Amino acid sequence: MNDPEVAREYHRATMHDPSGLRPEDPRLVRGYRPLQWDRKPPQFKTYPGLEGLPLPDDVSHTSGSELGMGLLSRLLFLSAGVVRTADLGGEALFFRAAGSAGNLSPIEVYLVTGDLPELEAGVYHYEPVEHALVRLRPAPSNTPPALVLTGVPWRTAWKYRERGFRHLYWDAGTMLAHTLALAEEAELAVSVELGFVDDHVTALVGADGVHEFALAVVALSGSVALPEPEEVPAGHLADDPLEFPLVTLAQRAGDLAADEDVEGWRRAVRSLSGERASFDDGPSLNRPLDEVIRRRGSCRQFDPGRIAPAEVLGDAMAWATRAVPGDFVADGATLLEHYLTVHAVEGVGPGAYRWRGGELELLRAGEVRDAAGHLCLDQALGASGAYTAFHSARLEDVLGALGSRGYRAAQFEAGIVEGRLHLFAYDRGFGATGLTFYDREVARFFACEAVPMLVTAVGAPLHAPVPGGLPRRPVLLRRT
Numbered sequence: 001m002n003d004p005e006v007a008r009e010y011h012r013a014t015m016h017d018p019s020g021l022r023p024e025d026p027r028l029v030r031g032y033r034p035l036q037w038d039r040k041p042p043q044f045k046t047y048p049g050l051e052g053l054p055l056p057d058d059v060s061h062t063s064g065s066e067l068g069m070g071l072l073s074r075l076l077f078l079s080a081g082v083v084r085t086a087d088l089g090g091e092a093l094f095f096r097a098a099g100s101a102g103n104l105s106p107i108e109v110y111l112v113t114g115d116l117p118e119l120e121a122g123v124y125h126y127e128p129v130e131h132a133l134v135r136l137r138p139a140p141s142n143t144p145p146a147l148v149l150t151g152v153p154w155r156t157a158w159k160y161r162e163r164g165f166r167h168l169y170w171d172a173g174t175m176l177a178h179t180l181a182l183a184e185e186a187e188l189a190v191s192v193e194l195g196f197v198d199d200h201v202t203a204l205v206g207a208d209g210v211h212e213f214a215l216a217v218v219a220l221s222g223s224v225a226l227p228e229p230e231e232v233p234a235g236h237l238a239d240d241p242l243e244f245p246l247v248t249l250a251q252r253a254g255d256l257a258a259d260e261d262v263e264g265w266r267r268a269v270r271s272l273s274g275e276r277a278s279f280d281d282g283p284s285l286n287r288p289l290d291e292v293i294r295r296r297g298s299c300r301q302f303d304p305g306r307i308a309p310a311e312v313l314g315d316a317m318a319w320a321t322r323a324v325p326g327d328f329v330a331d332g333a334t335l336l337e338h339y340l341t342v343h344a345v346e347g348v349g350p351g352a353y354r355w356r357g358g359e360l361e362l363l364r365a366g367e368v369r370d371a372a373g374h375l376c377l378d379q380a381l382g383a384s385g386a387y388t389a390f391h392s393a394r395l396e397d398v399l400g401a402l403g404s405r406g407y408r409a410a411q412f413e414a415g416i417v418e419g420r421l422h423l424f425a426y427d428r429g430f431g432a433t434g435l436t437f438y439d440r441e442v443a444r445f446f447a448c449e450a451v452p453m454l455v456t457a458v459g460a461p462l463h464a465p466v467p468g469g470l471p472r473r474p475v476l477l478r479r480t
């Protein structure tokens with residue numbers, strides 16, 4: 001259980017390389033053709049025949065920290081709701097509050113709760129299109145409220161094959177960046193728990209452990225006490241989902257089987273003396289969070305001529321790299337290191353840098369746009385922004401201390417930083433996008449031991465995204 005070797009092998013087998021050659025690993029699915037449109041998985045899990053309980057329309061800031069329908073509506077909509085839609089020749093394509101690689105959003109959200117004002121205790125599934133909760137079963141009335149996030153590998157592997165396993169944690173992270181910011185504003189004692197008995201949580205929400213499995217539990221009131229599993233309706237994920245055995249293996253290798261293993265996980269986390277995260281009392285957002293989140297959208301083109309003010313780098317990085325409240329990093333610590341290519345930032349010369357302890361350390365001065373574009377899988381978005389941040393981890397240290405589950409944690413924290421950088425950039429009138437990358441080339445370029453987990457490019461959008469809509473009233477995007 002939790003053997004680090006499996007994550008190591010998975011990571012190696014799913015690297016991008018400029019040669020375009022697929023790595024050798026007998027467990028990779030050979031001959032799979034990505035993006036077969038007649039097999040495209042549905043965007044959402046559904047429960048045909050089960051009526052949802054609509055959440056309130058109002059997602060504006062409600063004062064106080066009492067968790068009721070108002071705050072739940074705000075948390076769920078602004079983290080996982082549908083904000084935009086496009087018409088694909090009669091079929092709707094939905095865009096969510098948080099970014100997701102390829103807009104595939106392979107995350108499902110469940111609420112497990114005791115009695116709340118206007119909400120009966122139960123295990124609920126969040127329906128993003130209807131902005132409603134479907135009750136799957138009852139729960140003890142004193143169950144502390146928590147969210148369970150699951151990943152649906154086929155939804156992302158349909159395009160990204162086995163590399164999609166990484167996306168589950170990235171996309172859960174961008175979503176939770178929103179949840180964390182909203183919870184902080186509401187003064188909820190939120191905590192992101194990665195230490196749980198996998199089979200328990202998976203069964204609790206009616207997932208099967210292969211086509212859908214548990215990623216994280218988010219305590220909304222300080223503690224987690226999940227009820228025992230019992231039968232729940234199965235729901236519908238896809239007609240013909242394909243399993244990628246290496247993904248199942250990579251996930252299962254990190255599983256915790258019993259409460260003792262969860263204790264062991266927490267001890268191992270505390271023993272890992274990583275880098276210090278940024279401090280909480282640093283910069284903050286200027287605008288209301290719902291406005292920032294509805295403005296957010298991934299930049300499709302940056303204006304390379306615009307120089308970003310220093311705060312769009314320094315304050316943004318400080319805000320984005322704050323410690324995550326949870327059980328997968330020791331208090332005030334982080335699993336990550338951040339390397340940057342700086343292209344156009346006031347007062348910071350172009351070059352390669354490391355972000356450490358709230359400061360930029362120059363590694364190499366000089367124009368780095370072309371190199372950055374190349375590192376980001378030869379995508380222009382990696383080169384044309386004000387800077388590009390490579391969220392990286394000393395994977396050997398992480399896996400050595402935390403086993404294969406540590407792999408989940410490092411990818412997940414990178415997703416959270418990515419999501420937070422978006423929010424800060426949009427707050428200051430700038431923009432951002434997540435990017436994928438050539439794994440080995442990035443570590444070589446920065447001459448560092450840490451390997452990249454995820455990339456965020458930040459810059460001035462050439463065309464600002466159309467602001468997103470409200471619950472059940474997403475903005476209809478016109479196709480150009």
Ligand SMILES: Cc1cc2nc3c(=O)[nH]c(=O)nc-3n(C[C@H](O)[C@H](O)[C@H](O)COP(=O)(O)O)c2cc1C
Binds near residue numbers: 102298433435
């Ligand atoms: C983890 C992650 C990786 C991404 N990678 C890329 C990428 O390599 N290239 C790209 O153009 N966009 C990338 N994106 C942006 C997504 O395509 C975008 O989030 C998605 O289409 C949804 O659109 P929205 O962010 O505007 O809501 C990425 C986003 C995320 C969250």
